[in-house]
Amino acid sequence: PFDWYAEMRAEDPVRFDEQREMWDIFRYEDVDRVLKDHDAFTARRTREDNEFSSDAEDDTGMLQTMITVDPPEHNRLRGFVDERFQPGSIREYQPRVEAVTEDVLDALAGKEQFDFVDEFAIPFPVTVIAELLGIPAERRDQFKAWSDALIARPKNGTQTEIQRIQQERQQARQEMSGYFTKLVAERRGGDGDDFITLAANTEELSREEKVGFCILLLLAGNITTTNLLTNAIWSLEEQGLTDAVRTGAIDRKQVVEEVLRYRSPVQSLNRIAIADVELNGKQIQAGDVVTLWLGAANRDPEIFDAPEEFRPEQRPNRHMAFGMGVHFCLGAHLARMEADVAMQQLLERFDRLDANLSNLDPLYSLYGLKSLPCEVNRTA
Ligand code: HEM
Numbered sequence: 165p166f167d168w169y170a171e172m173r174a175e176d177p178v179r180f181d182e183q184r185e186m187w188d189i190f191r192y193e194d195v196d197r198v199l200k201d202h203d204a205f206t207a208r209r210t211r212e213d214n215e216f217s218s219d220a221e222d223d224t225g226m227l228q229t230m231i232t233v234d235p236p237e238h239n240r241l242r243g244f245v246d247e248r249f250q251p252g253s254i255r256e257y258q259p260r261v262e263a264v265t266e267d268v269l270d271a272l273a274g275k276e277q278f279d280f281v282d283e284f285a286i287p288f289p290v291t292v293i294a295e296l297l298g299i300p301a302e303r304r305d306q307f308k309a310w311s312d313a314l315i316a317r318p319k320n321g322t323q324t325e326i327q328r329i330q331q332e333r334q335q336a337r338q339e340m341s342g343y344f345t346k347l348v349a350e351r352r353g354g355d356g357d358d359f360i361t362l363a364a365n366t367e368e369l370s371r372e373e374k375v376g377f378c379i380l381l382l383l384a385g386n387i388t389t390t391n392l393l394t395n396a397i398w399s400l401e402e403q404g405l406t407d408a409v410r411t412g413a414i415d416r417k418q419v420v421e422e423v424l425r426y427r428s429p430v431q432s433l434n435r436i437a438i439a440d441v442e443l444n445g446k447q448i449q450a451g452d453v454v455t456l457w458l459g460a461a462n463r464d465p466e467i468f469d470a471p472e473e474f475r476p477e478q479r480p481n482r483h484m485a486f487g488m489g490v491h492f493c494l495g496a497h498l499a500r501m502e503a504d505v506a507m508q509q510l511l512e513r514f515d516r517l518d519a520n521l522s523n524l525d526p527l528y529s530l531y532g533l534k535s536l537p538c539e540v541n542r543t544a
Contacts, residue, residue, distance in 0.1 A: 169460035192464035199488040205435040289389035298358025391429035391532030422476040425483035431459035516541040
């Protein structure tokens, strides 16, 4: 999509797509402005919820969560948990994330070839979230199956397949809601430091909202992190930088930020105008849907030098991969830490990754790869 973004940024940075009947917004400054202006652009999505929208239900299939409400309601739904996702608190989870990384890597023991996506980048974030939610070890497989069902996408697109996926998703949601409802009730008054106990003990949220929060963590935090990890290995191997990161010649944290900018896992976000607004000379009307292309903003030459190049060490990185404004990703610091720990341990464990980049099959809705075969050498 990157050539298209460049063309649009230069020629038609705020344009109405007649086919999709939506606006597309490509420049950094414009995307930034829309995300920060929650009085003119709402994050609400559902039909009941937004007089203008005809979209289907909220992704959690139930009550609203923080991601689809505006201030001041947004603050009620996010405030109770914000502190726990700040860098200081997230650092306390690091030893547990390291232990999860070791477990997932141990499962690869003895293999000389594996698919990085299926065998590392998918199971790793799911297991981290299960750990932080305090899902007991014996339920982890079930938990993984539910989260797979929630994120499943059709492969061949036949009507039967789509129906099956929808049914399975619906069932997984119901089972999960039941499971989280039970855990939230059990943990009320408890003193555990897991996110379910945290939600259980807040007075701010209704019981359904607590369950919605737990499901939101799964929906928002898994494929995004899977794609960040995949895009990191993809980019390092493509640029021939894997060894430089292994030896510390290039800083891992800067690599993570540059991957977020260069191959942003979330390429676009939507908002709905609730006021008439002029943007870059175009008149957007209340009720219009706007698509904000984070992936295009993250390569805007007004903001970044040589934006089409992967340069981890050479930029103040103000990328928008985690969004902007009040909905700025709650899990940003967690995702950064996960990526840092995962890269460190992977590169320690294997002195050669040899990703096969010859047949890449990119996914564009959430930007990543379907698979990334690697051939590895284990360090002695
Ligand atoms: C929101 C990206 C990982 C939880 C967002 C938004 C983006 C984003 C762009 C803004 C959505 C909007 O404005 O409409 C990412 C990326 C990730 C990642 C690229 C990984 C590389 C995570 C993780 C978690 C998480 C690990 C949780 C464990 C959330 C939540 C929100 C959010 C709860 C909603 C925040 C709000 O509405 O106030 N994320 N995310 N994300 N993310 Fe992430």
